[in-house]
Amino acid sequence: MKYSSHNIRNKFLRRAALPLLLSAFSLAGIAPAQAQQAPKEEDFFKIMKVTAPEGTVLEVGGLAMLPNGDLGISTRRGDIFIVENPTSARPYFRKFASGLHEVLGLAYKDGALYCAQRGELTKLVDTNKDGKADVFETVYAWPLSGHYHEYSFGPKIAPDGSFFVTGNVAFGDEQWWRGESRVPWRGWTLKISPDGKVEPWATGMRSPAGLGMIDGELFYSDNQGEYVGSGGIWHVKKGIFAGHPAGLRWTNLPGSPVKYTTEQFNAKLDPRDKRDANDRAIKPENVVDEKFVTKADLKKDFPQLQLQSVILPHTILGISNSEIVKIPEGAFGPFAGQILVGDQGQSKISRVMMEKVKGEFQGAAIEFRNDFQSGVMRMAWAPDNSLFVGETNRGWGSAGEANQGLQRLVWNKQVPFEMLNVRAMPDGFEVEFTKPVNRSSAEDLASYAVESFTYKYHPVYGSPPVNIENPKVKGVKVSEDGLKARIIVDGLRQYYVHNISLEGVRDRENSSPLLHTNAFYTLNNIPDGAKLPLAQASTKNSGKAVAMKTVPTEIMEDRFNFKLQSAVVESGLKNNNKTAAKGGAKGSARGTGIVAKGSVPAVQQVLTFDQVKPLLAKHNCLACHNPEKRQVGPAYKDVAKRNYTNEQIVQLIYNPQPKNWPEYATEMPPMPQVPKADALKIAAWINSLNGGNQSASKASVKNSDDPNN
16 A cells, blocks of 8 residues: 555645636636635534633533523533523523533533533532532442543433543653553443443544534544544444453453454554663554554454545544534534534534434534634534533634633524535545536536545554545536436445545636635445436536646635635746646646755745745644744744754654654654655744754755754
8 A cells, every 4th residue: 555645635726727717717718816716614504602700611521401491511620610601692601510621521410410520420519599509429440550531421311311532542651642540441332231230342543532423323523543543423322332441450350342443453553662772662653555454344354343434534524623512403504414524623613414324323523613712622502592612622623823712613594605415426426515506517527526535543643644536526416406416426436535625616606716625535335226327317528638738836825814815826936837748637736836746955945924825724834833933833933943954844744843842742643755855844934933044954865953942
């Protein structure tokens, strides 16, 4: 298995040579600046601030709606508040309890609040009706080792009235990168009865911060990390093994529904527990062009290994996935019944469309709402069908710069032009829309593109996308009402994520583009059934000739407050059209730019921020880094102060060294997919923030300095 250099992050780049865009701008003689402004998320879903009393630090760990419309809030600092009239302009905050231990979940049941403290499931009751808890009852306590990373999450209430909770793994002392289950049930999901009986339910969790009961079924979300190539959501059936091996240490205990052992697992997948000549542990690193396995490969040996129902590609649909909630009827218009997943690191919410195929859940994920003020940790529905969003970032970092907060997401009753649903077909996908499409655009194959990829299954922090291919879209059939498009795709791959891009599709009424153009479908199973005859589909492709002519560089969407209009050369710099034309559309994604493909200058040109920003966005660097301020990772100006050479920064992009930044909780994943020419431009710009030290500006590819300084 080998890497492909094709880009998969199409949410942040626009496909080159989209004929509809080119014809609109060039053939019709319309300048890019005159093009219709694309719709924005805030045009439909408004983020409202919920004002807390001065001095109140929420750092929300849990949210729970009470039957009377009050909102319960638990905090990482151990407080529980009850908010009266929470949707009003002047909500009233009442402290219900304090002195608890990092409460990262809250639920209401039969007149009591239940919360997951770090070491126990606790029941809180106000027996004398004075508005404060006076009974604190331990329902069940689990062991702790005292490690900082042993967070506990939940509870979620099962249909039988029991409670589900999950526990983080700890990390090693010397091997600080390796998740450990130091005491029983770390890295597990537990089911706890109201009278305190515990039932080990499943293991393989790493950092299971998000739980959700969806139609009586339990799901959880996890972060990218060792043995987790990318975040996503898992269906937690009893006895599953979700993939992280730390919890296998306790499968010999009574009641464990998982029977695999650590030794059995390590015999199939090397833990890379190696030491150097000085007997110091060696941190496993990503190896480019290595022979690797995927989770689907290992499932043949471990049938209980549960694949993600839906993968949320890392840095595109989050970096620290959190709460999972179902959109109730009457809320958020046509999206009722679908799932929202928060993300703490990127301060965003994604939408998930699931279906069951051959007995397993799978489906597509798409962006929904960005730009929350802090990391999205918890969500709860208000009686008026708005969505409370509880936030925190202390110690974890987030794209939103506030340390904590409570906000409310409100739909303005206007329906955006979106992919309403994406369903797998035996020969492709059926895309349903919220509004009828412009038939001319939707029947044009040039409006569509598909990429498929997967992730490594290994003991390295995260994984770059691997085995990337571009299946051909052969035909499309649009329904009579214009609300569905069935696309025929040549080369579907089971167990792979399929990035379905509808860049050229427009709505019938206003010729507007989709609010979000890319959906990521996790194809665990290809459904059986009749395939659509190609004779019944449109095979029109207005882009055949255009794709092989002068191709602009990757066209970036207006994410991160950056806009590059269609058919405008990236940052105003000269485009290497010869390289692009040689490879067609594929060549444009891997070879266009300032520097000819494969060449590296001895002295790197230093770009301005406006010039480098397209590269930072294309490779999703801005998901975790800010030029001036600490975010999920360090500010670029702080990286510049380390006086790395350009080459050292390139090597750190390919194999990060989190030990160099111990004050940041979230590791940077390896990114070998970033072309070296791009990485050197980024490195030179970073070093320019510190005055461009001489050694950095003169660095060449032959520099052999140790990047681990």
